[in-house]
Amino acid sequence: MPARGGRGRRATVVLAVAVLVGAAVLAVPAVLRSGRPGTGGPEAGFARDMSTHHAQAVQMSFIVRDRTDDARVRLLAYDIANTQSQQIGMMTAWLDEWELPKADPGGRMRWMSGHGGHGGASAAPAPMPGMATPEQLARLERASGRDAEVLYLRLMITHHRAGVEMAEAVLGLTGHERVRRLARTMVQGQQSEIGLMEGMLRERGAAPSASGGPG
Incomplete structure (x- = not known):
């Protein structure tokens, strides 16, 4: 027993x-x-808003490719469209992996609140930083040759500067390594392209302009 x-x-x-x-x-x-990142966290907000931001850069790049015969501008536009389309795919895949919606029901740019005054849950939605207006896009579609090149370069410099600001903001808000790695890549790549585009504007006798106005 x-x-x-x-x-x-x-x-x-x-x-x-x-x-x-x-x-x-x-x-x-x-x-x-x-x-996993939450739906209101900086990782998801960055992925959503940067995807929207990138989509306009791709749109403008395709427009200018049809409005100029300049080989360097066309190559730059192709590189921007290709790179940013790939990054959109990467960020969309993150949201799928995290099982998060592609749009923030609380509004865009909330994750960046306190960085340059963007976002904020209580504020009315403001234009995303660096985005071209519908009027500017319409002007780009009507332009051709040097005018199209100058307008595209100016709009894209403004666009890239805001993109760098967004990427730098998320670097200060997240420890998620994949998000940090992509954000660092964006900062380095877009800063390099800003320098290139400023040089291209000087070659055309035009200075960078935040308004994207005529040269």
């Missing part, structure tokens, strides 16, 4: 350990899920 009691106690201990191990295994996915 004592032997059977000992075996019974050992069986109980083994069963308890097995239950604890099973519970730990089941808890791991929940822990991993809890570590």
Whole structure:
């Protein structure tokens, strides 16, 4: 009888350990899920808003490719459209992985509140920084040759400067390594392109203009 009691106690201990191990295994996915970015966090906000921002850069780049024969401007436009389309795909995949909506129901740019005065849940939606207006896009579509080149370069410099600001903002708000890596890539790439575009404007006798006005 004592032997059977000992075996019974050992069986109980083994069963308890097995239950604890099973519970730990089941808890791991929940822990991993809890570590995902939230829908109102800077990672999701950055992915959503930068995707929208990039989409306009792609749009402007396709417009200018049809409005000029200049090989360097066309190559720049192709590079911007290609790079930023790929980055949109990456950020969209993050939102899918995190099981988060593609649009923030609370409004755009909330994650960047306090950085340059953008966003804010209580404020009415403001134009996203650096975005060309519908009127400026219409002018780009009507322009051709040097006029189209100058307008595109000016609009894209303004656009890139805002993109750099957004990327630098998220670097100060997140420790998520994939987000940080992409943001650093954006800062480096867009700053380099800003320098290139400023040189191209000088070659055309035009200075950078935040308004995107005529040269």
